[in-house]
Amino acid sequence: MQLNTQVKSIKTLQKSKERILDLECDGFLFAYITDRFDGDMALFEGYDGAIIQPTSTLLMKDLLHRFRSASDWTARLLPIFIHQPMELEFKYRQLVDGVIHQLDQLFPAVEQVKVIKAHLVNFQLKTFPTYEKDTIYKLLIYLLSRKQNVLKAFIDRNSSTGYTYMILEGLLAGKSPYRLLEFAVEEGLFHTEFQDSVYTCNSCEDGFLMYREACPKCHSTYLTSQDLIHHFSCAHIGPEKSFMKNDQDLSCPKCDKSLKHIGIDYDKPAVMHHCNTCHHEFQAFQIVATCCTCHKTTEVEHLFKRNIYTYHVTDKAMEFVKAGADFTRQPATESNIPGTLSEAAFYLNMQYEITKAGKNRVMAGFIRWAPYETLLDKMGRQGYQLIRTNIANQVKSSLQSIDFLSVLDNALVFSCLQCSQDLAQRIVERTVHLLSHLIKDNLTNLSIEFEGSWLALNHREDVKLEIIEHLNRPAW
Amino acid sequence: MVDPFEFIDYWQAAGWQKFLRVFWFFFFFEFTRYVLIDFIVLFFYFIKRKIYRGDWEEARRRLYREQPLVSVIVPGKNEGRHLFKLVKSLAEQTYRNFELIVVDDGSDDQTAWIGRDLEQNGLIDLFISNKVRGGKASGANAALSFARGKYIVHLDADCSFDRDAIEEVILPFYYDEKIGAVGGNLEVRNHQESLATSLQAIEYLKVILTGRLVTSTLGIYRIISGAFGAFRADIIHRIGGWDIGPGLDGDITVKIRKLGYKVHFQPSAHGLTSVPNSFAKLTKQRLRWDKSIIRFRLRKHRDIFYPNEQFRFSNFFSSLENLTYNVFMNIKWYIYFIDILFNFGGLLKFIIPMNILLYSMANFIQFAAIIFIVQKPEEKRRLFIYLPLMVLYTGFYLRIVRSVAHFKELFFYSSYKDPWNPYKSSRMAKQLGL
Numbered sequence: 001m002q003l004n005t006q007v008k009s010i011k012t013l014q015k016s017k018e019r020i021l022d023l024e025c026d027g028f029l030f031a032y033i034t035d036r037f038d039g040d041m042a043l044f045e046g047y048d049g050a051i052i053q054p055t056s057t058l059l060m061k062d063l064l065h066r067f068r069s070a071s072d073w074t075a076r077l078l079p080i081f082i083h084q085p086m087e088l089e090f091k092y093r094q095l096v097d098g099v100i101h102q103l104d105q106l107f108p109a110v111e112q113v114k115v116i117k118a119h120l121v122n123f124q125l126k127t128f129p130t131y132e133k134d135t136i137y138k139l140l141i142y143l144l145s146r147k148q149n150v151l152k153a154f155i156d157r158n159s160s161t162g163y164t165y166m167i168l169e170g171l172l173a174g175k176s177p178y179r180l181l182e183f184a185v186e187e188g189l190f191h192t193e194f195q196d197s198v199y200t201c202n203s204c205e206d207g208f209l210m211y212r213e214a215c216p217k218c219h220s221t222y223l224t225s226q227d228l229i230h231h232f233s234c235a236h237i238g239p240e241k242s243f244m245k246n247d248q249d250l251s252c253p254k255c256d257k258s259l260k261h262i263g264i265d266y267d268k269p270a271v272m273h274h275c276n277t278c279h280h281e282f283q284a285f286q287i288v289a290t291c292c293t294c295h296k297t298t299e300v301e302h303l304f305k306r307n308i309y310t311y312h313v314t315d316k317a318m319e320f321v322k323a324g325a326d327f328t329r330q331p332a333t334e335s336n337i338p339g340t341l342s343e344a345a346f347y348l349n350m351q352y353e354i355t356k357a358g359k360n361r362v363m364a365g366f367i368r369w370a371p372y373e374t375l376l377d378k379m380g381r382q383g384y385q386l387i388r389t390n391i392a393n394q395v396k397s398s399l400q401s402i403d404f405l406s407v408l409d410n411a412l413v414f415s416c417l418q419c420s421q422d423l424a425q426r427i428v429e430r431t432v433h434l435l436s437h438l439i440k441d442n443l444t445n446l447s448i449e450f451e452g453s454w455l456a457l458n459h460r461e462d463v464k465l466e467i468i469e470h471l472n473r474p475a476w
Numbered sequence: 477m478v479d480p481f482e483f484i485d486y487w488q489a490a491g492w493q494k495f496l497r498v499f500w501f502f503f504f505f506e507f508t509r510y511v512l513i514d515f516i517v518l519f520f521y522f523i524k525r526k527i528y529r530g531d532w533e534e535a536r537r538r539l540y541r542e543q544p545l546v547s548v549i550v551p552g553k554n555e556g557r558h559l560f561k562l563v564k565s566l567a568e569q570t571y572r573n574f575e576l577i578v579v580d581d582g583s584d585d586q587t588a589w590i591g592r593d594l595e596q597n598g599l600i601d602l603f604i605s606n607k608v609r610g611g612k613a614s615g616a617n618a619a620l621s622f623a624r625g626k627y628i629v630h631l632d633a634d635c636s637f638d639r640d641a642i643e644e645v646i647l648p649f650y651y652d653e654k655i656g657a658v659g660g661n662l663e664v665r666n667h668q669e670s671l672a673t674s675l676q677a678i679e680y681l682k683v684i685l686t687g688r689l690v691t692s693t694l695g696i697y698r699i700i701s702g703a704f705g706a707f708r709a710d711i712i713h714r715i716g717g718w719d720i721g722p723g724l725d726g727d728i729t730v731k732i733r734k735l736g737y738k739v740h741f742q743p744s745a746h747g748l749t750s751v752p753n754s755f756a757k758l759t760k761q762r763l764r765w766d767k768s769i770i771r772f773r774l775r776k777h778r779d780i781f782y783p784n785e786q787f788r789f790s791n792f793f794s795s796l797e798n799l800t801y802n803v804f805m806n807i808k809w810y811i812y813f814i815d816i817l818f819n820f821g822g823l824l825k826f827i828i829p830m831n832i833l834l835y836s837m838a839n840f841i842q843f844a845a846i847i848f849i850v851q852k853p854e855e856k857r858r859l860f861i862y863l864p865l866m867v868l869y870t871g872f873y874l875r876i877v878r879s880v881a882h883f884k885e886l887f888f889y890s891s892y893k894d895p896w897n898p899y900k901s902s903r904m905a906k907q908l909g910l
Contacts, residue, residue: 230614237617270607
């Protein structure tokens with residue numbers, strides 16, 4: 001079926017000389033623009049769709065991202081079509097609603113617009129005060145209005161992790177999508193399917209790393225390697241250099257015999273590497289990775305491993321956007337550990353408990369660990385956060401359900417409600433013992449010293465001050 | 477079976493002259509050397525130890541003032557399963573300033589992987605994995621090439637050590653600067669595993685603890701066990717490290733003695749080792765050990781007996797005692813055996829039980845003395861019940877194995893065919909007469 005397409009009007013933008021060509025087809029109005037369009041997104045109010053004529057992939061991608069991250073729903077959800085003779089690269093298809101090969105054949109586009117509009121009628125277009133919630137909601141509306149149920153990651157050299165979720169890239173404006181998607185999974189709006197795993201810098205999460213062979217002692221890459229020579233008749237073994245005579249001949253430094261024939265007089269059983277910086281001798285290199293963004297050099301064992309998933313929209317998500325429902329939990333912030341309180345919330349709750357207890361004392365437990373700077377440097381921000389989370393989970397398992405805790409940079413403070421001083425002491429000592437063993441058994445190349453303390457909080461004092469003062473004491 | 481009363485009556489009637497005539501081998505050689513001389517020397521040893529106690533304490537102070545770097549080297553093939561236990565026992569040492577170098581000599585099991593993992597986790601300072609097997613000596617020399625310590629402690633991977641073992645084994649270097657090498661004291665870890673290991677446990681206590689204490693006191697100590705020995709690094713570098721084995725530990729001790737340095741046995745440097753748990757495995761091991769006496773003492777280091785400018789009486793007696801009691805006495809025992817068979821053939825029913833009685837008695841006296849000086853004597857007491865069997869073990873089994881080994885080495889140079897060493901090395905060693 002072929003529908004008649006008419007050019008209705010041409011608008012020229014004042015600043016850039018770019019134009020919007022209005023095309024009407026079967027009562028639907030399309031804006032025809034090139035990918036150089038840099039005008040206001042509000043201009044698309046009243047259009048049923050947009051047709052982009054690409055001049056370069058980069059410009060097209062940028063423009064598509066501008067549409068999909070637009071603040072108003074109209075531009076964000078506007079059906080967009082690409083006008084080009086060839087098919088569109090697969091990874092960009094999620095950002096557009098179709099490809100138009102000829103302008104006089106807009107029927108498929110019109111049909112797609114009808115479908116999208118029909119879907120959108122069922123959804124509640126609302127906004128949320130938190131960035132994470134708002135982004136997920138908008139993502140869902142977009143995907144479901146296009147009947148797209150899958151969010152797949154594509155390899156992309158421009159992405160910091162090496163993988164990109166095309167539709168999210170526009171929505172996130174450069175921010176990492178992973179925490180957001182984890183939150184959506186926790187809410188039951190997506191389920192995951194493993195796609196790949198990548199290593200990223202443990203400090204800045206960048207995936208562009210330079211891998212090098214380095215000295216295991218000082219991480220220097222200024223290394224030289226040489227064979228070990230084994231002289232059969234006297235059993236002497238040493239670096240090839242020690243056997244060199246006149247730069248050409250080999251002579252045993254132990255027995256002065258000349259080594260003529262490999263396999264008969266001698267062999268080379270191994271290779272040794274020499275660090276020219278610290279003069280360490282070794283056989284196994286330490287592979288290190290230097291982050292191209294933050295320049296931090298990390299042993300590969302300490303890189304951050306991230307699983308890349310394909311996300312599938314769940315049935316619950318459909319109901320969620322139809323009802324315009326609210327999220328059930330708060331998204332975790334970067335330093336937030338699930339199940340713990342922020343420092344301020346901890347003081348507030350502790351104050352309530354002290355007031356409630358009246359003249360009875362309320363016990364608090366403290367655990368701190370060292371060396372903070374070394375750990376942070378070695379493990380990176382991500383790795384250290386993982387350790388903090390594990391410590392918090394271990395402490396949580398030692399507490400009663402009514403107790404609460406807060407994790408600071410290198411310490412942890414928790415309530416010991418309904419505990420005597422003796423019991424609080426026992427909890428702290430047992431937890432320190434457990435943590436020490438946990439770290440010793442699982443992280444053999446890291447040493448963390450734990451110490452614990454307990455304190456009966458006085459209802460006449462300022463709780464916050466009392467706790468901070470206790471935490472700052474050099475010795476407990 | 478002889479009637480006990482008839483047996484007693486017979487020996488009562490025989491008189492002491494006949495008694496000595498029949499048991500001359502026991503009284504003139506074995507009892508004199510292994511009981512009488514041992515007791516006299518041990519008596520002097522304990523007196524000397526008491527007198528010089530202050531000097532030993534001063535030596536310890538000097539050691540701790542200097543805190544020299546010690547290189548602990550552990551060469552071996554397919555020893556991966558022992559490595560973790562070894563590094564754990566070394567991690568407990570009272571002396572802390574040491575580097576641990578482990579050499580994997582072309583293992584075909586998981587040793588390379590285990591060793592590398594321990595190195596990456598900081599439990600081994602340097603792990604050298606040779607892809608091609610070169611033999612024990614080459615493994616030790618590979619470690620020596622990269623050792624930085626002032627003293628080299630050579631260990632076997634299947635050993636574990638007391639907490640103060642390293643401190644004790646390097647202590648003698650601070651007691652007497654003429655000491656060039658120190659042997660550690662090894663006992664059997666798996667002595668409860670089988671009859672073979674129980675008998676070896678008694679043998680180790682007799683030969684290593686008592687025997688080496690005596691030879692060390694007499695200045696003729698001749699073998700620093702490869703399983704636990706310490707060496708001055710400058711000396712060991714001077715002699716070019718270890719030569720091709722088997723018997724490389726005895727060989728290096730002789731080389732150090734030849735340079736004029738003393739070799740000392742330190743009973744307080746204590747370690748445990750696993751010994752072969754069956755007689756088949758033990759036979760294989762002893763054939764190898766016994767061949768080395770002929771190869772090294774009689775052939776390679778025969779110049780010890782030559783009156784040249786390097787001649788030293790202590791070295792002369794050290795090798796002479798070794799050859800006398802291991803080679804010549806072995807031959808003499810057969811002469812004794814023939815003598816008894818021809819001259820007293822009809823009296824074997826009286827002679828054999830008396831022989832067993834005499835040797836058992838000597839063993840009991842020896843072992844009772846050992847119990848007084850050994851660590852954890854309560855654990856060793858159970859070995860008393862095996863003492864009667866020691867007559868058969870040392871008197872027959874070990875003697876026969878030794879005879880076979882000497883015969884094969886003397887006439888067929890069979891140590892050069894021993895698969896313990898790679899063929900490429902043995903072939904060259906034989907060609908060069910090493």
